Amino acid sequence: MGDKTMAFITMKPGALLAPVPAVLIGVGCESDGKIEQNLMTAAWAGTVCTHPPMFSVSIRPERYSYGLIQKSGEFTINLTTRAILKATDYCGVVSGKDHDKWAEAHLTPIKADGMQFAPAVAESPLYLSCRVRQTLPLGSHTMFIGEAVFMGIDEALLDEKGAFHMERAQLIAYSHGVYSGLTEALGFFGYSVASDKVLKRRLHRS
């Protein structure tokens, strides 16, 4: 099943795991009786546990959103799509310290189930409401491990039978500074050992 073997050049390592998601992190907290909400883009994010569902998000301490998560102990992860790709990039390059990212990127904060202050992004197809369980300073970035307590899904991702179709979301991926879309399905978990009948049904292959 393998392909040709490569000729490797060894070098000083970089953060080159790819592709990774580029998600919008919704954060909020209360200070002086006023609720403040911000959002930022994070590519250093991943799944770290299935039961309970837990996710890691790594953020530089100098980022404005960092302090808001520290204070509130909560954040939302919002998946990103082709439709909001430019907004996603924008929320990764300017700071909430001197920009109202919601207004400038035309994104809308909405109440996220299970969160006190952190909003979800109305234009995202799926959000995960996370409570911080652990905070690990690692170097340039500090990792927040969040446990998801609720999830919101755009109803357009569900078909009439209630089955979930992630491919309808047109998600985007991030690889070494470049955003891409996803092609149609090339396979599914377990396809390497699936019967011809299952392959035909799931991959529409004759």
Next chain:
Amino acid sequence: MGDKTMAFITMKPGALLAPVPAVLIGVGCESDGKIEQNLMTAAWAGTVCTHPPMFSVSIRPERYSYGLIQKSGEFTINLTTRAILKATDYCGVVSGKDHDKWAEAHLTPIKADGMQFAPAVAESPLYLSCRVRQTLPLGSHTMFIGEAVFMGIDEALLDEKGAFHMERAQLIAYSHGVYSGLTEALGFFGYSVASDKVLKRRLHRS
């Protein structure tokens, strides 16, 4: 920049952060004077720090590779491509306890720089040699945080000027049980604030 807002249905959360990478984890250790090497597929993997470059890989303790990482304190992360997609899936569905995955998936273990026992996968375009810095039991999965100490890159990803072209690797992504390829570039980090000149050069847009 945003798009239409969604109508959300709230539900019990699942591990639905997407897309995520599906990487091959190379592991090895010595027991009774014999070196044993295995590999497994992990989608619960991500970048957690830039400096130093650190990555998380979450594995169920009942997986065969789990014990090998525990013993050796090292693993490699190997990126995966369309060419080795079937092999990647296969290494995620059978166990090294009763399968020689290397032979069955036609993958080749090679010496990974900086590792004592954990091999890299010769058919992968890029590997990261990682030493375990922290081990966090989270529930169904235990997270290993590895610091990359070396990196190997297929020389075909570098052009004659030494510039790195990740898109040549034809990486694959994993979203809710489905493997996809990546489309051509839709944008790059900072493109939302880039000049027309830069956009034209980098995205070939007129």
